[in-house]
Amino acid sequence: MARITGKSRLYKRRSTGWKTAIKALIEKIIKQLHDHKICTAEGEPTAKGAWSHLDNNQIVALYSSINRGLQNFYRFVDNWQALARIQYILQFSLAKTA
16 A cells, blocks of 8 residues: 655555564673683673783773674674673773783
8 A cells, every 4th residue: 555745655564563683692792701711700800811911002902803893793683782781891801901
């Protein structure tokens, strides 16, 4: 069914009512960060001791690459706001390391 308004046409769509939701598993991401010694198992940020001998610019570049990779991978998830917890962990782990 179409309505004509001026030069454009507005169409109504049928919808099945189903919507696909893609969600990031925050616990899984925290476990991976824990495996890389960026945070504790509970998600508290820790200093990455293996990088403490590097220059501050190098440390920031390493954390930025981790952050950028996570943001690119989880760009299309529906719970994007939940990734703020991961941002917090990376930010304060960087502060403790540098």
